[in-house]
Amino acid sequence: MPAKLSVNLNAVAMLRNRRDLPWPSVTGLGRIALAAGASGLTVHPRPDQRHIRFSDLQPIRDLIDDEFPEAEFNMEGYPNESFLELVERHEPEQVTLVPDDPAQATSDHGWDFRKNHNLLGNVVARLKKKGFRVSVFADGDPDPEALRIARETGADRIELYTGPYGGCYDDPEKAERVAVELGRTAEIALELGLGVNAGHDLTVANLPLLVAHIPALAEVSIGHGLTADALEYGMAETVRRFRRACGEAV
Numbered sequence: 655m656p657a658k659l660s661v662n663l664n665a666v667a668m669l670r671n672r673r674d675l676p677w678p679s680v681t682g683l684g685r686i687a688l689a690a691g692a693s694g695l696t697v698h699p700r701p702d703q704r705h706i707r708f709s710d711l712q713p714i715r716d717l718i719d720d721e722f723p724e725a726e727f728n729m730e731g732y733p734n735e736s737f738l739e740l741v742e743r744h745e746p747e748q749v750t751l752v753p754d755d756p757a758q759a760t761s762d763h764g765w766d767f768r769k770n771h772n773l774l775g776n777v778v779a780r781l782k783k784k785g786f787r788v789s790v791f792a793d794g795d796p797d798p799e800a801l802r803i804a805r806e807t808g809a810d811r812i813e814l815y816t817g818p819y820g821g822c823y824d825d826p827e828k829a830e831r832v833a834v835e836l837g838r839t840a841e842i843a844l845e846l847g848l849g850v851n852a853g854h855d856l857t858v859a860n861l862p863l864l865v866a867h868i869p870a871l872a873e874v875s876i877g878h879g880l881t882a883d884a885l886e887y888g889m890a891e892t893v894r895r896f897r898r899a900c901g902e903a904v
């Protein structure tokens with residue numbers, strides 16, 4: 655089974671937030687992504703709402719429920735009380751728990767499962783009681799003991815943090831080494847009964863090698879690289895539309 659693609663809308667929201675205007679529309683781009691076959695939408699609402707705003711969440715929930723009932727909503731974030739309340743209000747199919755400090759620019763590491771065993775155990779139990787699938791963000795280096803603890807928290811899946819892999823875009827040998835490690839980590843997780851997702855800095859260029867090393871990869875969530883491509887591949891047609899609006903016969 656090919657890995658499912660969940661489109662992360664954070665980067666679209668960040669562009670929208672440059673002005674007090676409703677475009678680019680977060681739900682509008684979400685609709686285009688789902689209509690094109692994406693299996694779900696991901697958001698990572700950060701406490702300062704610098705990209706996804708809390709007010710974006712219900713319209714995304716409604717879009718999925720009303721127009722794409724097969725699709726999944728994946729909410730990512732640090733499990734403090736306000737994030738957990740947002741999750742409980744908007745009932746995503748999947749919650750991805752990420753160890754982010756509120757001041758962090760972006761996610762840059764997985765959980766220290768040894769230190770956070772109790773925190774994660776309590777949060778996972780609370781979320782599972784509501785029926786949400788729970789995934790926990792994990793570093794890519796194979797650490798069987800850490801993954802065993804991840805399993806003990808009751809989580810269903812790990813999401814492999816692929817930032818270091820994405821950072822190898824100019825060094826194919828290093829990328830191969832990191833992909834082997836990610837593959838080994840995924841194998842250990844799968845043996846323990848955890849499903850495996852992956853995300854961060856994934857692109858059209860680096861996905862094939864990752865998928866080759868993790869054949870059972872369940873889902874990738876992609877925002878930054880996918881939004882960059884959407885701009886690049888949509889630019890020519892957009893310029894033609896604006897030239898027509900200027901009165902040119904294009």
Ligand SMILES: CC(=O)[C@@H](O)[C@H](O)COP(=O)(O)O
Nearest residue numbers: 664698730752760761853854
């Ligand atoms: C967990 C993860 O890797 C993504 O959610 C990433 O953090 C995207 O968030 P930003 O768009 O805020 O960088």
Ligand SMILES: NCC(=O)COP(=O)(O)O
Nearest residue numbers: 853854855875876877878
């Ligand atoms: N979980 C990772 C994610 O949702 C998107 O990360 P990125 O593609 O924006 O780096």
